Amino acid sequence: MIRVDASARTLTIGDRALPCVVGRSGTCPADAKREGDGMTPIGWWPVRAVLFRPGRAAPPEGLKLPWRWIRENDGWSDDPADPAYNRPICHPRATSAERLWREDGLYDVIVILGHNDAPPVPGMGSAIFLHCWNDAQPTEGCVAVEKAELLALLPAIQPGEALEVR
Numbered sequence: 001m002i003r004v005d006a007s008a009r010t011l012t013i014g015d016r017a018l019p020c021v022v023g024r025s026g027t028c029p030a031d032a033k034r035e036g037d038g039m040t041p042i043g044w045w046p047v048r049a050v051l052f053r054p055g056r057a058a059p060p061e062g063l064k065l066p067w068r069w070i071r072e073n074d075g076w077s078d079d080p081a082d083p084a085y086n087r088p089i090c091h092p093r094a095t096s097a098e099r100l101w102r103e104d105g106l107y108d109v110i111v112i113l114g115h116n117d118a119p120p121v122p123g124m125g126s127a128i129f130l131h132c133w134n135d136a137q138p139t140e141g142c143v144a145v146e147k148a149e150l151l152a153l154l155p156a157i158q159p160g161e162a163l164e165v166r
Contacts, residue, residue, distance in 0.1 A: 001162065002047070002161065002162070002163040002164065004020060004022065004143050004163060004164065004165045005166060006022045006027045006040060011130075011145055013156055014156060018149045019146070020145045021144050021145075022040040022144075023037075023141040024138035025037055025038035027039060029043075030042060030124075031124075034123060034124065034125065035078060035123050037125075038138075038141055040139070040141050040165055041115055042165050043164070043165060044162045044164050045113035045128065045162055045163050045164075046113070046160075046161075046162045047114075047162060048066075048112040048117075049066040049111075050063070050067040051067065051107070051112065052067060052069055053107060054070070056108040057147065059154075060151050060155055061155065064158060065111075066159075070107065071101070072101045073091045073101075074099075075097040076088055076097060076100060077093070077095065077097045077126065078097060078126045078127060079097065080122035082095040086117055086126035087117075098126075098127050104134055105132055105134060106134055106139075107129075107132070108147055109131060109150050110129045111129060111150075111154075111163075112129060113129060113130060115128035130163060132144060132146070133145060133146060143165065
């Protein structure tokens with residue numbers, strides 16, 4: 001189990017505790033989460049898969065989770081009116097969608113979390129990930145840690161595990 005204590009700003013897995021950041025607006029109950037509110041939803045979110053940006057990060061030895069490389073045209077729909085809301089998409093896109101290929105390093109490693117995905121409810125929040133931080137700055141609603149720490153903890157995550165935000 002991966003636990004995030006949002007008030008203490010720590011992520012714990014096993015006996016390892018490391019600093020983390022959450023959404024710029026703090027946390028909220030999952031049923032109060034809204035697209036664009038900058039809040040990290042409280043709850044248990046299954047770990048689905050990992051994405052890596054080629055040339056910036058690679059799967060560490062011992063990784064047991066499914067993974068793939070990010071491509072330059074990869075994105076994630078954040079438009080509640082899009083039938084692909086809270087799903088991976090390809091750019092260009094007529095509707096709003098986040099770009100996963102970023103220059104700031106935040107998405108060099110992305111752990112996809114199962115928030116609002118079974119099935120997605122439009123407007124209840126999209127693209128809730130565990131990803132790399134940039135100078136420990138708050139996120140748009142995700143959980144983020146330092147890149148080297150994220151890569152180091154990936155082999156400890158087993159398929160079927162969840163991340164708990166509290």
